[in-house]
Amino acid sequence: MCSSPRGYRGEVTLTDQDRAVLDIAGRAWAGPGAKERAIRERLGISPTRFYQLLNALLDDPEALAHAPVTVNRLRRTRDTHRTTR
Numbered sequence: 001m002c003s004s005p006r007g008y009r010g011e012v013t014l015t016d017q018d019r020a021v022l023d024i025a026g027r028a029w030a031g032p033g034a035k036e037r038a039i040r041e042r043l044g045i046s047p048t049r050f051y052q053l054l055n056a057l058l059d060d061p062e063a064l065a066h067a068p069v070t071v072n073r074l075r076r077t078r079d080t081h082r083t084t085r
Helices: 016-026 034-043 047-057 061-066 068-084
Strands: none
Touching: 016 034, 016 047, 016 061, 016 068, 034 047, 047 068, 061 068
């Protein structure tokens, strides 16, 4: 489920890309298009792929340990959207 590699002792570890995805997701953005531009420039991926990776990270305990405020906020948002569908 997580795109992260296995570490030395078999534990899941976050990649640099995973940490960058969480960093971008946790920031406030000034205007429309700024976040999408940052995704393309910093990560070299499409916004669609960014959101796929981010969604997988929301279920990753390592992501929760790394960025608990961001992960919990986005989990609440995701759960709210799921219940309204």
